[in-house]
Amino acid sequence: MGIFRRPREASAATPASISDFWEWWERRRPDIEASINAPEAGAGPAAEGEHHADGLPAPIVEELTHRVHRIHPALQWEIGGGDGDSPVLTLTGGGDPELRGLTERWVRAAPSGDAAHGWRFHPARQPDLEMLEHKLLLGDHEFDLDYVKLGMRADTARARVHISAYHPDFLFVSEEQQLQVARHVLDWSMGEDDVARWIGEVTIATEAPVDALPPAMLRAVVEQIAEPFEEPTWLTGEGRTPRGHPARLGARFPLHRQDYPLCDLHVAISVPYRHSNPDRLPVDPSSSALRKFEKKLAALGDRAVLAVRETGDGLRVFHLYADPDSGVIAELDQLAASWGEGKAKVASTNDPGWRALAPYQP
Structure with a gap:
């Protein structure tokens, strides 16, 4: 168990580039x-790294980029809709939690x-299943x-669905193109945020996987995996502190970055706690006081989410992710x-990719 501290960093406000x-x-x-309502404008699936902007003049594309x-x-951008539908502008980090x-x-x-x-x-x-009907x-x-x-393998322990993507043309194109196809198909099937929440490993198959299904079936498979996790729970474990004493660990599971996008x-x-047993783990009245303290952390709402707690050697460390612009740090x-x-x-410390949680993930 690694109980650790990090130096405080001042959080930056929303960048001026957004306003x-x-x-x-x-x-x-x-x-x-x-431009998008012009008769010659059209829209088709966008390639990774390119912009979904059919019909826009090159100067506007360059300026928007x-x-x-x-x-x-x-960041990438895409424009869709028009011709009677509400136009849509999407900004995406391509599934990168840092963005x-x-x-x-x-x-x-x-x-x-x-x-x-x-x-x-x-x-x-x-999600946009109609895009799967295009080329x-x-x-x-x-x-x-x-x-x-798509071959789909359920991993109930991790609350993930692992994917093996197949297209007959994968035999003739680069690995990069294979992965681009897979990413687009998953995003259009589920939506970028749900892909990040529920999709695990994505591999490429050059032969159709056994029991493979069309992408339109992915949502139904994921819903079966996600249903038991509608309410998060706490996974617990035991270990040793750096001093060799018993330690206890609790981690909220599942915990998705996309549910707390500002944190x-x-x-x-x-x-620190004063009252402990011979193993340096808390006992009453300290254990009751720690529970009350944790309840106050849980009451912070979307401004901060408690992710992990580590206990040992007379110290409990609560790991949270917080919205730096919400004022919650002063409350903490x-x-x-x-x-x-x-x-x-x-x-x-600033950690938009939630990298500090990696050691605690199942």
């Missing part, structure tokens, strides 16, 4: 609308109501997505200051 984007958008929106890349150079908070802040700063002028905005790719052009190769089949800040609250400081069994410490 700059929406100011630019309001100026250029009429030109974009005119520049504005998006000012927010982060790895999910940025796209969420972008969409929360977007105009709404009448100010949106009929547009819808999404911070991640949405996907990657480089000089066109994939008929009707031929895609980019890892917070470790180290709470006050809560720590109110602890009566020694000096509790609060340390935080």
Whole structure:
């Protein structure tokens, strides 16, 4: 068990590039609308790294790309809809958890109501089964997505579905193109956030997997896996502290980054306790006080989520992920200051990819 502390870092507010984007958008929106509603404009599946923007003039494409890349150079954008449907602008980090908070802040700063002028905005790719009826052009190769089949292996211990993706043309293209096809098919089948929540390993098959199913069936399989985990629970384990004493670990499971998109800040609250058994584990009245302390952490709502607790050697460390712009850090400081069994410490560090949780994942 690694009870640890991290130096505090000041959190950055929502980047100015996001507000700059929406100011630019309001100026250029009429030109974009005119282009996507032009008779010759059309829309087809977008390739990874390219922009879904059929019909937009090259200067607007370049300008929009520049504005998006000012927010982060790895972000991609897609425009869909039009011709009577509400137009949609999607900003995506391609499933990268490091970027999910940025796209969420972008969409929360977007105009709404009448100010949106009929547009819808999404911070991640949405499911769209109709896209699976198209052909996907990657480089000089066109994939008929009707031929895609998915092998699906349920992993109930990890609450994941592992995927083996097959298309007969995989024999003739690069591994990169194979994976691009698989990623697009999964996103259109489930939506980018649910892929991140429930899909595990993705491998490529050059022969159709046994019992393979069409992508449209993926949602039903995932729902069977996800149903027992509608309410998160706590997994517990035992180990040893660095001093060799018994330690206890609890981890919330499942815990999905996408359910707390603004919580980019890892917070470790180290709470000493006075009353312990010979193994240096807490007993009453300390154990009761620790439970009350944890209940207060659980009451913070979406501003902070408790992910892991580590206990041993007279110390309990609560690991949370918090929204740095919500003011919750000040509340956590006050809560720590109110602890009566020694000096509790609060340390935080920016961790938008939730990398600190990796050692505790099943």
